[in-house]
Amino acid sequence: MVGTAQRGTGDGDRGDRPDPATEAFLRHRNLLFTVAYEMLGSAADAEDVLQETWLRWSGVDLDEVRDQRAYLVRVTTRQALGRLRTLGRRKESYVGSWLPEPLLTTPDVADDVALADSVSMAMLLVLETLAPIERAVFVLREVFDVGYDEIAEAVDKSQPAVRQIAHRARAHVAARRPRQVVSPAETRDALDAFRRAVETGDLQGLLGILAGDAVLLADGGGIKQAVLRPIVGGDKVARLMTAGWGRVGHRASMEPTEVNGYPALIVRLDGELDTVVAVHLEAGRITGLYAVRNPEKLSHMGRETLLRR
Structure with missing residues (x-):
């Protein structure tokens, strides 16, 4: 994917450094994967979302992007929402129980209690009970602390509507999430x-x-x-x-x-x-x-x- 993207060949000082678009994408890649994975519960689908995000990002005029992180999160969220709806139809014909795709994680994930809780199997199963827009809003707001204005752009809703969705999703999750954080x-x-x-x-x-x-x-x-x-x-x-x-x-x-x-x-x-x-x-x-x-x-x-x- 990005590893095969065209590299800068302008002046000798750049050597084999990635071009600015690739560099920016790689800088935020792990964050974008985490956003997509929490929305989808599937690493394979999250990787596909990143591929689609990269294809759109590689054609953007960087001079027109005020906040690269916010822009990339917005594109990733939109792609994940589309994939989430497709995934929902796929689950209807799934044989037996559907569980999230497990990830072998690095020790520092456990050190971030909020992150570990948000990607735990139990929590991902709770997120499965949310509607796609509710899941996107909850993940962006509660896990990644994205502002309501940015979320509104990502999900094509007004800020008041996003606040209502966030409130509804928060109450839904609170009623179903694990009652205590376990070490x-x-x-x-x-x-x-x-x-x-x-x-x-x-x-x-x-x-x-x-x-x-x-x-x-x-x-x-x-x-x-x-x-x-x-x-x-x-x-x-x-x-x-x-x-x-x-x-x-x-x-x-x-x-x-x-x-x-x-x-x-x-x-x-x-x-x-x-x-x-x-x-x-x-x-x-x-x-x-x-x-x-x-x-x-x-x-x-x-x-x-x-x-x-």
């Missing part, structure tokens, strides 16, 4: 206990770490075997996990990792990446268990993704 250390401890119980087939140990109303969501995308509907209840989830592990235990291994700003587990089957497991924790117990098996959603687990606000 990475707490999540890591819970995952360690979960992993030990699953590996040893310790049903009581699993029941001890799972909340009574725990929910398991699994995304195989119709490609890999996975439960098609949410499994509700700690007892049901625990029995399913121990039975499933019993079938593949000698071929599978679990290893800790960092996904979407929080500790998670990678499950390898015969040494190959098979599943990414993320969790949501409340009061020290796992209330949400998210298992992504769809191989089309695991392509970003081979390298760390830089997320920025």
Whole structure:
């Protein structure tokens, strides 16, 4: 994409530095990817949005752009909104539960508590319940602190309308978002206990770490075997996990990792990446268990993704 863009060849002092348009785009690329990913929950679609943003940006007269960051965020938002509507139609025919695409994230994402919370699996699932415009407004305002005037331009609404949408989206998210921010250390401890119980087939140990109303969501995308509907209840989830592990235990291994700003587990089957497991924790117990098996959603687990606000 941008890596193959034409480089400046004007004077010798520039050497192989990118041209000004490429330089500006690269400077904001991680921010733009994060905006698109939070709106879409899909890294692949976020990359496509960045490609479309770059194509539009490369034809712009930079002398006419007062604020490059605001301009790029505006273009990215518009492209993501179009993609979000397409994605919504695609989800209607999706096989089984749809989960966001997990990202292998750098340690500094966890250090930014607000960013980590906004890209967590649990929060991305809450954002899925918003209408496209509501999601765009919420993400830009609450996560990236974009001004109402800039948001209004990005979503083609008046400022009063954007303020109303922001208020409505904020109330909607507040009613559904995780009730407390859980530290990475707490999540890591819970995952360690979960992993030990699953590996040893310790049903009581699993029941001890799972909340009574725990929910398991699994995304195989119709490609890999996975439960098609949410499994509700700690007892049901625990029995399913121990039975499933019993079938593949000698071929599978679990290893800790960092996904979407929080500790998670990678499950390898015969040494190959098979599943990414993320969790949501409340009061020290796992209330949400998210298992992504769809191989089309695991392509970003081979390298760390830089997320920025």
